[in-house]
Amino acid sequence: MKLAVEVKGLRKTFVSGWLRKRRTEALKGLDLNVPEGGFWGILGPNGAGKTTLLCILANLLTPEEGEVKILGMEVRTHAMELCQRINLSSGHANFLWSLTVRENLKYYAMLYGLPGKRRKKKIEELLHLFDLGGFAGVRFDELSTGTKQKLSLAKALLNEPELLLLDEPTVGLDPDVAHRIRELIQQLHRERGTTILMTTHNMKEAETLCEQVAFIKEGTIKAFGRPKDLKRDLRLGDTIMIAFQGSLPASTLEGMTGIYGFQASDSTCRILVDDLRERLPQILDLFIGQKVFIHDLRIQESDLEDVFMAYSR
Amino acid sequence: MKMSSWLIADELIKTRAFVFKNWVMTKRNIFTIFEILFWPVVGFLSVGLLTEFAGLQPQMRAFLLVGVVSMSTIQVCQLDVAYVLLYDVWSKAVKHGFIAPVGVRHLLLGSLIVGMARGAAVFFILMGASYYFFDFDFMAVGTGPMILFLLGLFLCAATVGILVCILVLIFGNRADVAAWSLVSLMLLVCGIYYPITILPRWVTPLSEIIPLTYFLDYFRHFYGFKPTFSHVLAKGFILVFVYLFLEIILMKAALRKAKKTGLLLKLSE
Numbered sequence: 001m002k003l004a005v006e007v008k009g010l011r012k013t014f015v016s017g018w019l020r021k022r023r024t025e026a027l028k029g030l031d032l033n034v035p036e037g038g039f040w041g042i043l044g045p046n047g048a049g050k051t052t053l054l055c056i057l058a059n060l061l062t063p064e065e066g067e068v069k070i071l072g073m074e075v076r077t078h079a080m081e082l083c084q085r086i087n088l089s090s091g092h093a094n095f096l097w098s099l100t101v102r103e104n105l106k107y108y109a110m111l112y113g114l115p116g117k118r119r120k121k122k123i124e125e126l127l128h129l130f131d132l133g134g135f136a137g138v139r140f141d142e143l144s145t146g147t148k149q150k151l152s153l154a155k156a157l158l159n160e161p162e163l164l165l166l167d168e169p170t171v172g173l174d175p176d177v178a179h180r181i182r183e184l185i186q187q188l189h190r191e192r193g194t195t196i197l198m199t200t201h202n203m204k205e206a207e208t209l210c211e212q213v214a215f216i217k218e219g220t221i222k223a224f225g226r227p228k229d230l231k232r233d234l235r236l237g238d239t240i241m242i243a244f245q246g247s248l249p250a251s252t253l254e255g256m257t258g259i260y261g262f263q264a265s266d267s268t269c270r271i272l273v274d275d276l277r278e279r280l281p282q283i284l285d286l287f288i289g290q291k292v293f294i295h296d297l298r299i300q301e302s303d304l305e306d307v308f309m310a311y312s313r
Numbered sequence: 314m315k316m317s318s319w320l321i322a323d324e325l326i327k328t329r330a331f332v333f334k335n336w337v338m339t340k341r342n343i344f345t346i347f348e349i350l351f352w353p354v355v356g357f358l359s360v361g362l363l364t365e366f367a368g369l370q371p372q373m374r375a376f377l378l379v380g381v382v383s384m385s386t387i388q389v390c391q392l393d394v395a396y397v398l399l400y401d402v403w404s405k406a407v408k409h410g411f412i413a414p415v416g417v418r419h420l421l422l423g424s425l426i427v428g429m430a431r432g433a434a435v436f437f438i439l440m441g442a443s444y445y446f447f448d449f450d451f452m453a454v455g456t457g458p459m460i461l462f463l464l465g466l467f468l469c470a471a472t473v474g475i476l477v478c479i480l481v482l483i484f485g486n487r488a489d490v491a492a493w494s495l496v497s498l499m500l501l502v503c504g505i506y507y508p509i510t511i512l513p514r515w516v517t518p519l520s521e522i523i524p525l526t527y528f529l530d531y532f533r534h535f536y537g538f539k540p541t542f543s544h545v546l547a548k549g550f551i552l553v554f555v556y557l558f559l560e561i562i563l564m565k566a567a568l569r570k571a572k573k574t575g576l577l578l579k580l581s582e
Contacts, residue, residue: 014575055578058412062572083414094405094581096334098341103333110330111413113323139341140404155409 002072004163004195005034005057010066012052012219026052027063028219034197036071036162039189041210042199043308048216050199051090054165057197058088071162084112087161091171093152097141101132101151104140105158112159126154130184146177153184164188166198170205178202182209203304213304215311222311227304228275236302236310237261238276240283243268246292256282267295276301327415331423335393338400339427348392353385353435354442360506361447371449375536378449380505382439383529386463387470388496390425390432394474395481395492397424402486407580417564421475428474429467436463454535461546465528468553472524473499475560482567485576504529510541524553 010030016022026049034040042050055061056068059079068075070082095104102123109119127133130150135143143151149169156164169185170178186209189196200206206213207227214224223230231237237260244267253271254262258279261272273279276299287294339345360381364374397420401407410420443449452459473495480488502519503509503526509517520526521542527549530540542548571577 055408058408060408060412060572060577061575062569080414080416083412086412088408088412090408095409096338096400096406097404099334099337103337107330107334108409108413110326110333111410111415113326113414115322115326 002036003033003069004036004038004071005032005197006067006069007032007053007057008067010053010056010063010068012049012056012061012063025219027056027066030066030216030220032214032221032224034195036195037193039196039209039211040198041206041213042197042216043201043203043206043213043304044216044311049219050216051167053216054088054167054197054199057163058086058165059083060088084159085161086163086165087156087159088165088167089152089156089169090166091149091168093148095140095148095151095155098139100137100139101143101147102127102136104151105154108155109158114158122158126157129157130154146173146181149173149177149181150184153181157188160192161194163195163197166196168199168201170200170202178205185209203308207304215308217311223307227307230304230307231302232274236306237272237274238302239300240271240273240276240280241268241296241298241300242271242283242287242294243296244287244292244294247290248292249286249290252286252290253283256286324419327419328423328426330415331397331420332426334400335397335424335427338396339393339431345431348389349431349435350438353389353439356385357381357439357442358446361443364447372537374447375449376508376533376538377506378443378447379451379529379532379536382436382443382451383466383525383532384496384500384505385439386432386436386466387473387499387525389435390428390467390470391473391477391496392492393428393431394421394424394471395477395489397421397474398478398481399489399492402481402489402580405581407577409581411568411577417561417568421471421478421561421564424474425467425471428470432467432470433463436466454532458532458535462528462532465524465531465546465549465553468550468557469525469528472553472556472560475557475564479560479564479567481580482564482571482576485580499523499525502526508538508541522552524549524556527552 008031010027012027014024014026030049030053042053044050052061056063057070059075059082071085073082075082096107099107105123105126106119109122114122127136130153132147132150132154135147140148153169166185170181173181182205185196188194198210212224212226213230215222223233225233248264248269250264253259258274259271260274263270271283360377364377401410440451443451476495477488477491480491502512502516503523504520509520509526512520527542527545530542531545531549534540
């Protein structure tokens with residue numbers, strides 16, 4: 001498996017203050033491997049080191065220690081070559097305020113060395129893809145937050161990056177705009193196969209978009225894997241609540257695989273299972289087989305937010 | 314062959330990007346009119362009228378007018394070099410520029426081209442005003458010396474503009490005030506309004522390390538002023554190229570430091 005991002009023992013400390021220096025360790029020996037074509041999410045509480053990591057990958061920050069390879073190349077020694085092949089889009093987008101959307105795209109396209117005809121074609125394509133055509137002549141400081149964010153994504157695609165770094169791409173956006181942005185990101189990953197590494201505070205977003213997620217806390221990765229596996233590893237499970245009539249097959253239920261916990265009263269029970277989709281049919285079969293009548297059935301699925309809470313504690 | 318022409322094209326496009334940015338920002342900036350017309354013309358007229366009031370000889374008037382025109386030209390030209398970074402700082406868009414595959418050379422050359430265009434505009438406007446209002450002909454020295462002098466002024470401006478960029482990369486946006494104040498420091502020591510011979514002895518070494526001193530000396534000798542130094546033009550160009558070379562190295566070092574300290578990101582927040 002070819003890796004798009006290889007990070008080993010990454011350390012970064014920020015020093016602030018003139019007389020009384022204050023040291024903040026942002027990353028403390030972080031390791032991360034992201035395969036080519038993968039869509040990974042970086043989650044973690046504020047100050048965990050998510051943005052620091054992304055900025056080191058984008059060569060905007062220099063680490064004190066550690067090895068960073070992008071697309072098989074060392075970041076420090078192949079900076080120029082890598083700049084051509086990666087790009088970054090961040091939430092709270094800022095661009096040159098008195099340039100229009102088209103002019104901003106033109107300026108950045110020129111920075112990536114796109115020649116005249118190719119540049120024009122690319123800009124038109126991106127204006128169309130992000131529904132920015134109507135804003136092409138509008139100055140950046142007159143755009144809404146959502147449109148600024150779309151411009152930020154459009155700018156990040158100018159060089160058709162093999163690795164796209166997204167730093168909270170939907171932060172501060174209205175739900176409908178955020179939804180549209182998520183669709184566009186997903187489409188981009190699906191159609192172009194771009195490797196995406198995204199930081200987010202939105203667990204639903206991470207769960208919907210990311211194939212794998214990594215939890216960063218205090219500068220190290222606490223866990224990574226598929227959202228489903230993380231829930232299983234933490235034994236967070238999903239809860240099935242059943243109101244019933246009849247004799248509950250408690251011992252059979254407790255002996256079933258995938259049951260994390262079980263609580264019951266005379267007419268209700270709460271069953272904590274590893275995977276709802278797999279266990280619910282089995283449990284229903286058991287109840288029906290034992291002729292237990294079900295009055296009511298409720299389901300509470302755990303999500304990445306529970307995983308986040310568990311790792312943030 | 315094909316590779317080298319592709320590389321040249323790539324260099325040109327990236328340099329043009331900064332020309333494009335500075336040019337559009339200049340067009341949209343209301344202060345452009347003040348920078349190119351208002352302040353230079355007001356400054357020029359004030360000095361010119363002062364020479365009338367003081368009843369100065371044409372030679373002395375030439376001395377002062379050359380000084381004030383040079384000063385305005387340098388001020389406007391260096392602003393563009395400084396602005397190439399400051400526009401990004403003020404827009405909080407620094408990181409987008411620095412994750413792109415561009416070098417300091419593209420940034421500086423692109424901005425200097427616009428700076429030279431704006432500086433030349435100021436120079437020629439004031440040159441016309443000198444002729445019209447004060448009967449002073451800049452062209453009397455001939456085209457060659459005029460071009461050499463103007464080139465010297467632009468290169469001096471580049472050294473000041475790059476210094477502003479370096480200070481911004483070291484101290485952050487607090488250093489943007491340098492864009493307007495550094496030139497004023499030169500005013501004191503390199504003989505804009507008076508010959509450096511009248512300066513206290515301990516200041517003279519400072520004047521001698523500023524290239525503008527030599528370019529002014531060179532241009533004024535056409536109006537009958539004996540140069541203070543020998544080989545003024547050579548000394549001026551050697552000094553200015555040494556400074557440019559050192560500043561480019563310093564700017565790259567400042568950029569590396571800004572990436573280490575995180576200042577580059579702070580400038581985007």
